[in-house]
Amino acid sequence: MNENPYSTAVLAWYEANARDLPWRRPEATPWEILISEIMLQQTPVVRVLPAWEAWVERWPRPADLAAEPAGEAVRMWNRLGYPRRALNLHACARAIVERHDGRVPDSHSDLLALPGVGPYTAAAVASFAFGQRHAILDTNVRRVLARAETGIEYPPKTQTKAEVRLAESLLPDAPAVAARWGVAVMELGALVCTARSPKCADCPILDRCSWVLAGRPPHDGPPRRGQTYAGTDRQVRGRLLAVLREAPGPVAKEALDAVWDKSVQRERALDALVADGLVDPLEDGTYALPG
DNA sequence: GAGGCGTGGAC
DNA sequence: TGTCCAAGCCT
Numbered sequence: 679m680n681e682n683p684y685s686t687a688v689l690a691w692y693e694a695n696a697r698d699l700p701w702r703r704p705e706a707t708p709w710e711i712l713i714s715e716i717m718l719q720q721t722p723v724v725r726v727l728p729a730w731e732a733w734v735e736r737w738p739r740p741a742d743l744a745a746e747p748a749g750e751a752v753r754m755w756n757r758l759g760y761p762r763r764a765l766n767l768h769a770c771a772r773a774i775v776e777r778h779d780g781r782v783p784d785s786h787s788d789l790l791a792l793p794g795v796g797p798y799t800a801a802a803v804a805s806f807a808f809g810q811r812h813a814i815l816d817t818n819v820r821r822v823l824a825r826a827e828t829g830i831e832y833p834p835k836t837q838t839k840a841e842v843r844l845a846e847s848l849l850p851d852a853p854a855v856a857a858r859w860g861v862a863v864m865e866l867g868a869l870v871c872t873a874r875s876p877k878c879a880d881c882p883i884l885d886r887c888s889w890v891l892a893g894r895p896p897h898d899g900p901p902r903r904g905q906t907y908a909g910t911d912r913q914v915r916g917r918l919l920a921v922l923r924e925a926p927g928p929v930a931k932e933a934l935d936a937v938w939d940k941s942v943q944r945e946r947a948l949d950a951l952v953a954d955g956l957v958d959p960l961e962d963g964t965y966a967l968p969g
Numbered sequence: 970g971a972g973g974c975g976t977g978g979a980c
Numbered sequence: 981t982g983t984c985c986a987a988g989c990c991t
Contacts, residue, residue, distance in 0.1 A: 718987040725977075759975030796989045816987045836970070864987065873985060904984045907975075916975050
């Protein structure tokens with residue numbers, strides 16, 4: 679059996695409705711695709727687009743980024759958020775140069791061993807860059823499968839083995855078809871089967887969706903709490919790092935002290951940034967992006 | 970396995 | 981306006 683009950687409809691929908699994203703074009707390299715996948719972790723496409731363009735122009739190959747200090751990656755990360763990903767991508771570049779002769783590895787296990795590359799990203803790069811057959815299970819796919827197959831509005835908060843089994847059971851046999859299927863279901867979740875106000879009228883599998891057939895029952899269970907941000911260490915970290923990114927060189931401690939008036943929290947955040955390798959404390963008491 | 974980790978747009 | 985959400989990973 680080469681297809682699941684949805685594959686024909688979803689693949690046809692994708693052909694007609696897929697966005698023209700640069701990392702999906704045939705000429706996109708595995709390195710460019712890896713950069714896109716790391717940038718897209720928890721970050722909307724519209725914010726990734728300009729950053730991705732800047733990165734692939736400046737560092738077209740892993741060796742180009744590996745030759746630079748990590749701080750340049752952090753600076754180029756700009757305000758994408760979760761700047762540890764910039765560090766991860768830089769460490770990926772160096773690992774790829776050292777362990778894989780400068781080329782992004784094509785095996786799932788080699789990809790998984792790269793810093794900041796987890797099960798989703800390894801499967802995505804193996805599938806999208808190398809045409810391999812892997813189950814793609816990101817937040818979009820989890821939501822589509824929760825609705826279409828399980829008949830619930832939202833998937834569980836943390837990914838379950840049952841979800842992995844389900845995604846694997848739906849994977850078409852032919853690798854090229856499986857790769858197309860993976861990106862197509864993601865796109866369906868991103869454009870139609872959205873978290874809020876899904877556009878069911880535009881859905882190619884509306885007549886087979888368990889959630890719709892059940893009358894679209896609302897989410898049942900504890901509220902899915904969103905993370906607060908204002909006043910947290912994360913906000914302080916963001917402000918501290920912004921000062922360092924925007925400065926041409928090392929920054930005096932006083933400039934960092936100015937971003938937050940609660941000194942205990944500010945020092946804790948700065949220490950954490952240093953511990954994470956995002957900030958270098960220099961001998962003279964100033965601070966800089968990592969060298 | 971629950972919580973930490975940025976940022977900004979949409980409603 | 982505040983809440984929710986966005987192609988997760990790591991500890």
